[in-house]
Amino acid sequence: MFDTVTSARALMGMSLAFHISFTAVGIGLPLMLFLAEGIALRTGNPMYREMAKRWTRVAAVLFAVGAVSGTILSFEFGLLWPTFMDFSGAIIGFPFALEGFAFFTEAIFLGIYIYGWDRLSPRAHWLCTVPMMVSAAASALFVISANAWMNQPAGFEVVNGKAVNVDPIAAMFNRAMPYEVTHGTLAAYVTTGFAVAGVYAVAMLRGHRSEYNKRALVLALAVAAVFTPLQIVSGDLSARFLAHRQPEKFAAMEGQFRTERGAPLRIGGFPDPGARETKYAIEIPRLTSILAFENADATVRGLDSFPQDAIPDVRLVHYPFQVMVASGSFMLFVVTWFFGIAWWRKRIDPGRWLLRALVAAAPLGFVAIEAGWFVTEFGRQPWIIWHLMRTDQAATPREGVAFLLLVFFLVYVALTIGLGLLLLRPSGSAARPPQEAPDVA
Amino acid sequence: MSLEVLAAGVVLIGLIAYAMFAGADFGGGVWTALAWGPRARVQREAIFRAMGPVWETNHVWLILIVVTLFTAFPRAFGDLFTALFIPLSIALIGIVFRGAAFAFRHYGSEGGARLPATGIVFSAASILTPLTMGMALGAIAGGQITIRGGQVATELYEPWLRPFSIVCGLIGVAMCGFLTASYMTTRTGGALREDFRNRALAASLVLGGLTTAAIPVAYADARPFFDRLGSPAPIAVMSAAVAMGVASLVVLWRRWYALAPPVAAGTVALVIAAWGAVQYPYFILPDERIDSVAAGHATLVAFLVSLPIGALILIPSLVLLYYTFSERTDRPAPEGPPS
Numbered sequence: 072m073f074d075t076v077t078s079a080r081a082l083m084g085m086s087l088a089f090h091i092s093f094t095a096v097g098i099g100l101p102l103m104l105f106l107a108e109g110i111a112l113r114t115g116n117p118m119y120r121e122m123a124k125r126w127t128r129v130a131a132v133l134f135a136v137g138a139v140s141g142t143i144l145s146f147e148f149g150l151l152w153p154t155f156m157d158f159s160g161a162i163i164g165f166p167f168a169l170e171g172f173a174f175f176t177e178a179i180f181l182g183i184y185i186y187g188w189d190r191l192s193p194r195a196h197w198l199c200t201v202p203m204m205v206s207a208a209a210s211a212l213f214v215i216s217a218n219a220w221m222n223q224p225a226g227f228e229v230v231n232g233k234a235v236n237v238d239p240i241a242a243m244f245n246r247a248m249p250y251e252v253t254h255g256t257l258a259a260y261v262t263t264g265f266a267v268a269g270v271y272a273v274a275m276l277r278g279h280r281s282e283y284n285k286r287a288l289v290l291a292l293a294v295a296a297v298f299t300p301l302q303i304v305s306g307d308l309s310a311r312f313l314a315h316r317q318p319e320k321f322a323a324m325e326g327q328f329r330t331e332r333g334a335p336l337r338i339g340g341f342p343d344p345g346a347r348e349t350k351y352a353i354e355i356p357r358l359t360s361i362l363a364f365e366n367a368d369a370t371v372r373g374l375d376s377f378p379q380d381a382i383p384d385v386r387l388v389h390y391p392f393q394v395m396v397a398s399g400s401f402m403l404f405v406v407t408w409f410f411g412i413a414w415w416r417k418r419i420d421p422g423r424w425l426l427r428a429l430v431a432a433a434p435l436g437f438v439a440i441e442a443g444w445f446v447t448e449f450g451r452q453p454w455i456i457w458h459l460m461r462t463d464q465a466a467t468p469r470e471g472v473a474f475l476l477l478v479f480f481l482v483y484v485a486l487t488i489g490l491g492l493l494l495l496r497p498s499g500s501a502a503r504p505p506q507e508a509p510d511v512a
Numbered sequence: 513m514s515l516e517v518l519a520a521g522v523v524l525i526g527l528i529a530y531a532m533f534a535g536a537d538f539g540g541g542v543w544t545a546l547a548w549g550p551r552a553r554v555q556r557e558a559i560f561r562a563m564g565p566v567w568e569t570n571h572v573w574l575i576l577i578v579v580t581l582f583t584a585f586p587r588a589f590g591d592l593f594t595a596l597f598i599p600l601s602i603a604l605i606g607i608v609f610r611g612a613a614f615a616f617r618h619y620g621s622e623g624g625a626r627l628p629a630t631g632i633v634f635s636a637a638s639i640l641t642p643l644t645m646g647m648a649l650g651a652i653a654g655g656q657i658t659i660r661g662g663q664v665a666t667e668l669y670e671p672w673l674r675p676f677s678i679v680c681g682l683i684g685v686a687m688c689g690f691l692t693a694s695y696m697t698t699r700t701g702g703a704l705r706e707d708f709r710n711r712a713l714a715a716s717l718v719l720g721g722l723t724t725a726a727i728p729v730a731y732a733d734a735r736p737f738f739d740r741l742g743s744p745a746p747i748a749v750m751s752a753a754v755a756m757g758v759a760s761l762v763v764l765w766r767r768w769y770a771l772a773p774p775v776a777a778g779t780v781a782l783v784i785a786a787w788g789a790v791q792y793p794y795f796i797l798p799d800e801r802i803d804s805v806a807a808g809h810a811t812l813v814a815f816l817v818s819l820p821i822g823a824l825i826l827i828p829s830l831v832l833l834y835y836t837f838s839e840r841t842d843r844p845a846p847e848g849p850p851s
């Protein structure tokens with residue numbers, strides 16, 4: 072049933088999927104706190120201070136869960152993938168060590184920030200958000216650079232199955248790193264912006280159209296408006312990079328079975344590995360060739376052109392890719408709608424349909440993040456280190472991983488229930504908007 | 513000193529710091545479980561309030577240890593997690609539940625929602641984690657993990673479910689309790705302070721008893737460890753640990769409270785340093801030496817260079833953190849975190 076490798080992969084994927092939901096907010100909220108408290112300082116408007124205070128409590132809980140779930144991950148490297156770590160620890164350990172410092176800094180200043188509201192001067196308190204912001208983004212940068220290395224290994228040579236001549240700096244600055252790091256870090260701001268906006272959209276739909284709710288909504292959406300277009304541009308760059316450097320992943324994303332000149336862009340559709348085609352997709356002629364190679368006649372390699380035991384499962388890559396792109400497009404649409412109408416009418420007064428759309432967009436950042444990571448991780452299979460070490464060679468020799476999988480499944484269920492009880496408990500008075508994002512659990 | 517040994521020193525310092533700081537948080541769970549008498553509730557609350565701002569930072573020392581292990585000693589990292597699969601999994605589950613229970617309880621009670629059973633989970637996990645970590649360290653030092661042809665040769669339960677490891681696990685729990693009670697004497701006053709003083713005294717006696725008992729147990733069950741005890745370095749560090757332990761008894765007995773935290777921390781640091789001195793120059797006794805499992809030169813250089821640079825940011829930040837939150841916890845807080 073669940074052999075060691077399958078269990079280890081499921082456990083790793085589950086743990087990462089859990090962790091990333093919290094850290095996305097852990098990266099995004101410090102920016103929002105910086106803005107809200109900064110505006111409060113500049114304008115003296117106490118509403119923004121109140122906003123920052125309420126967000127702080129959420130940040131504290133989510134950060135705690137992010138920290139414990141991250142600890143699970145660092146142990147899992149050893150528990151599940153000792154062979155992989157034996158090979159790559161010396162190569163990619165360095166960014167993780169730097170990440171350790173970033174966590175430290177973030178944890179320290181978050182502690183000061185949460186508990187220091189009345190012990191520090193308002194200015195000093197506000198300034199605490201700066202190291203939080205920087206270190207959270209830095210931890211994302213470091214850890215994603217390690218993941219990029221798994222996709223584009225660099226900075227070492229292999230002699231007799233051992234890595235020699237290791238250059239940790241070159242490993243960190245591998246080819247995939249700039250693309251993955253940019254796209255993966257921006258995602259956190261997009262996601263946080265929409266998640267926070269969704270909370271206030273819910274409150275406004277319920278009739279609480281207070282000045283406070285409006286201002287909070289605008290602040291959150293301003294963040295979203297800045298980062299969503301950047302996110303989509305960087306996603307396009309990532310895809311183009313893959314077309315050149317990881318063509319099997321690209322082919323799987325696009326559901327491209329056969330090598331083709333002037334390949335169409337397939338929207339939706341059901342890839343069928345048996346029939347070797349993607350059925351019922353909306354095909355836009357030549358667009359994939361244009362997007363990937365800036366040439367309508369360019370040849371796009373299909374999955375057929377690779378050794379068949381070294382290609383990913385196309386379904387696990389194509390569907391998540393579609394989900395990510397659809398989510399991104401919808402988010403861009405909604406935020407454009409919001410500011411477009413506000414600009415047109417010269418005031419902020421979103422109608423019911425717009426608010427509903429904002430609520431619908433609220434969880435989509437998380438959805439896109441999970442989907443995007445599925446593209447990256449499933450698209451790398453069957454390799455744990457691309458073209459170098461296969462995932463099934465890397466797992467622990469220990470039995471009982473299936474049991475561990477079960478245990479941690481229950482752990483995550485318990486954590487999710489606990490968080491749900493904590494964050495979603497009915498808020499005391501109607502004047503007080505529910506401030507928490509329900510979708511982060 | 514070679515780069516390998518320096519990196520191993522970082523692991524040891526990480527362990528000591530983790531024990532000194534996070535150990536006190538685990539001890540908080542121990543005393544939450546053991547709170548008794550008329551002031552049980554006040555004791556629990558004082559502990560909770562002291563931990564709030566610092567526990568997450570304290571926790572990061574563990575991350576530093578793990579990261580140092582896999583960066584500088586990737587072979588040993590893989591082998592340790594393979595050999596100690598079960599105790600490390602249990603320790604991990606303990607860490608997760610402890611952190612979550614603390615956070616949920618803490619922020620929950622501020623918002624007026626008390627989640628059921630978080631107190632019990634918090635205490636149970638706080639005991640389980642130092643116990644299993646102590647057992648793991650005992651297995652490493654006891655020479656119980658054998659490696660043949662690059663593969664871990666011991667069975668799942670063999671290296672750690674045995675008398676010497678169990679004594680080490682108990683030492684871990686006792687250390688945590690000792691640290692918390694000692695630290696709390698400076699953060700409380702009056703009858704509450706007396707409570708913590710008595711607990712610190714009791715814990716230090718237990719700790720002394722357990723560390724003494726560990727020696728005959730090692731003779732019977734962990735010969736490689738016992739055989740190395742007689743060399744000069746372990747003897748020197750162990751004598752210092754004993755002296756420090758006695759000093760902490762005196763300090764507590766005479767109620768020289770200002771001295772209690774540093775002396776308690778020093779005792780714990782020296783006990784762990786003694787463990788390191790016995791191990792040296794082995795990483796995993798008796799098959800893996802520090803230099804045979806270390807990463808290559810370039811990695812060690814990059815890693816070791818990053819440490820002082822990181823420390824330049826960290827140390828002032830840590831000082832700021834502990835300074836901001838160092839006052840007594842038995843008075844009403846000026847203002848807690850916002851709710």
Ligand code: HDD
Nearest residue numbers: 251254255258261306307309310396399439440443444447
């Ligand atoms: C808010 C979240 C979000 C949104 C709106 C998008 N993405 Fe994304 N995407 C991610 C969040 C994300 C991610 C979770 O952050 C990933 C996983 C790995 C990474 O670096 O970023 C990712 C990965 C990822 C990859 C794989 C990178 C690799 O394997 O190296 C590609 C090709 C794209 N994205 C492309 C896009 C395109 C063309 C988008 C246009 C709409 C898009 N993404 C929107």
Ligand code: HEM
Nearest residue numbers: 080083084087088091214217218444448449452454455462
């Ligand atoms: C946080 C977002 C991430 C998510 C949601 C994610 C998701 C996944 C999933 C679903 C798998 C299982 C793949 C399979 O079985 O086919 C996996 C495997 C793995 N991931 Fe990621 N991943 C993330 C980030 C990372 C990062 C940053 C790293 C490393 C630095 C990483 C390292 C690994 C490793 C070592 C495996 C196991 C080997 C493998 O299956 O290839 N992941 N991840």
Ligand code: HEM
Nearest residue numbers: 093094097133134137138141142144145174207211214572
């Ligand atoms: C793309 C993937 C990842 C991102 C963006 C990310 C980001 C973060 C961030 C921002 C934090 C700070 C806590 C918070 O804000 O909630 C954090 C915590 C943590 N992460 Fe991740 N992480 C990722 C994957 C991983 C992986 C693969 C590991 C495994 C080694 C890991 C290990 C940790 C640890 C140990 C912590 C806790 C640090 C503490 O105690 O404060 N993370 N992560």
